[in-house]
Amino acid sequence: MTLAHHRLTFATDGQSLRDITAPIATWVAEQGVDSGLLSVFLQHTSASLVIQENADPDVLRDLETFFRRLVPEAADYRHSAEGPDDMPAHLRAAVLPTQLTVPVSGGRLALGTWQAIYLYEHRRAPHRRTVVLSLIGA
Amino acid sequence: MTLAHHRLTFATDGQSLRDITAPIATWVAEQGVDSGLLSVFLQHTSASLVIQENADPDVLRDLETFFRRLVPEAADYRHSAEGPDDMPAHLRAAVLPTQLTVPVSGGRLALGTWQAIYLYEHRRAPHRRTVVLSLIGA
Amino acid sequence: MTLAHHRLTFATDGQSLRDITAPIATWVAEQGVDSGLLSVFLQHTSASLVIQENADPDVLRDLETFFRRLVPEAADYRHSAEGPDDMPAHLRAAVLPTQLTVPVSGGRLALGTWQAIYLYEHRRAPHRRTVVLSLIGA
Numbered sequence: 001m002t003l004a005h006h007r008l009t010f011a012t013d014g015q016s017l018r019d020i021t022a023p024i025a026t027w028v029a030e031q032g033v034d035s036g037l038l039s040v041f042l043q044h045t046s047a048s049l050v051i052q053e054n055a056d057p058d059v060l061r062d063l064e065t066f067f068r069r070l071v072p073e074a075a076d077y078r079h080s081a082e083g084p085d086d087m088p089a090h091l092r093a094a095v096l097p098t099q100l101t102v103p104v105s106g107g108r109l110a111l112g113t114w115q116a117i118y119l120y121e122h123r124r125a126p127h128r129r130t131v132v133l134s135l136i137g138a
Numbered sequence: 139m140t141l142a143h144h145r146l147t148f149a150t151d152g153q154s155l156r157d158i159t160a161p162i163a164t165w166v167a168e169q170g171v172d173s174g175l176l177s178v179f180l181q182h183t184s185a186s187l188v189i190q191e192n193a194d195p196d197v198l199r200d201l202e203t204f205f206r207r208l209v210p211e212a213a214d215y216r217h218s219a220e221g222p223d224d225m226p227a228h229l230r231a232a233v234l235p236t237q238l239t240v241p242v243s244g245g246r247l248a249l250g251t252w253q254a255i256y257l258y259e260h261r262r263a264p265h266r267r268t269v270v271l272s273l274i275g276a
Numbered sequence: 277m278t279l280a281h282h283r284l285t286f287a288t289d290g291q292s293l294r295d296i297t298a299p300i301a302t303w304v305a306e307q308g309v310d311s312g313l314l315s316v317f318l319q320h321t322s323a324s325l326v327i328q329e330n331a332d333p334d335v336l337r338d339l340e341t342f343f344r345r346l347v348p349e350a351a352d353y354r355h356s357a358e359g360p361d362d363m364p365a366h367l368r369a370a371v372l373p374t375q376l377t378v379p380v381s382g383g384r385l386a387l388g389t390w391q392a393i394y395l396y397e398h399r400r401a402p403h404r405r406t407v408v409l410s411l412i413g414a
Contacts (some may be wrong), residue, residue, distance in 0.1 A: 112181030250319030
């Protein structure tokens with residue numbers, strides 16, 4: 001049984017979801033682990049990791065529309081030092097996952113047919129976001 | 139230290155929560171692992187895994203009522219190919235967990251007294267749902 | 277590779293977030309594990325574990341204000357045996373995490389610069405809350 005960590009960094013460009021399944025799967029394949037568990041951990045409090053459908057991009061647009069209504073920018077937040085999207089980003093990040101654990105079987109991520117792993121940026125301005133991958137297995 | 143995977147499949151019948159603690163606990167007990175970690179991973183984007191109270195079924199009814207209000211079917215979704223419950227199911231699945239990690243101690247799930255693991259179906263029509271169990275330990 | 281469990285118990289005093297990063301990090305440091313994964317599991321269905329910003333306490337106040345609006349006490353809940361904050365606490369606990377997995381690298385939690393782990397009490401009355409820590413690594 002071995003355990004390996006790896007960091008991936010992504011440049012984001014505004015509130016949207018980016019499919020990061022491929023770079024994650026590539027690193028997992030390189031580790032030569034047949035059976036294991038992968039932890040995906042996001043080191044930020046204003047972005048999220050979400051598993052969602054990989055087929056219809058309208059799902060991602062509806063998701064962003066839903067969160068703009070659920071967590072409006074026009075509210076009386078105390079924490080607003082970085083602008084009107086600052087506290088809404090923290091609220092989205094509280095409600096959505098910061099971390100995912102995915103089984104690895106036969107050397108591959110055991111995702112369902114329609115599942116992809118997304119990095120969801122909640123801030124309007126571009127950011128650099130770091131994801132820590134940890135793979136345990138044999 | 140060993141790692142084992144197992145798949146459980148459940149037939150669902152409309153929007154409701156099903157207690158799947160027993161079949162999960164049975165498989166864990168069969169593995170002969172005294173101390174470990176169990177990952178429970180759902181391979182779908184329109185259902186969820188939720189840990190909730192195991193005593194009063196009214197908690198589950200109130201949970202479903204809450205989500206019908208939080209994620210209404212009567213909204214202007216772009217993604218609606220499979221009907222009015224299609225996109226609301228994806229939104230519930232984004233907000234609720236797809237994956238859980240539970241400690242195993244003394245050969246048993248270290249759940250609290252009032253905790254059960256539920257499979258939460260978000261679609262109106264019956265579905266088959268697959269859960270991947272991964273147990274690491276010794 | 278070893279696996280160790282530990283229980284931490286906290287006394288809470290009403291609806292608020294408490295930073296529990298330090299006692300978790302202290303226990304992890306004592307285990308002598310350089311590289312691993314830490315699971316943090318809460319054994320309750322009316323409190324949550326949340327990773328949020330560690331700098332501005334206003335973030336925590338805005339979070340509590342948001343959840344009071346999202347999950348109002350004045351609703352027609354079936355489950356109300358323990359008072360008006362009973363079912364809202366279960367709803368918050370469904371939407372927010374019960375469990376977190378955090379990488380351990382160089383003997384330390386691989387949290388981002390601004391991340392802390394909070395125990396979020398959802399009930400008005402004081403409670404005792406148990407968190408199970410499980411560290412796997414070498």
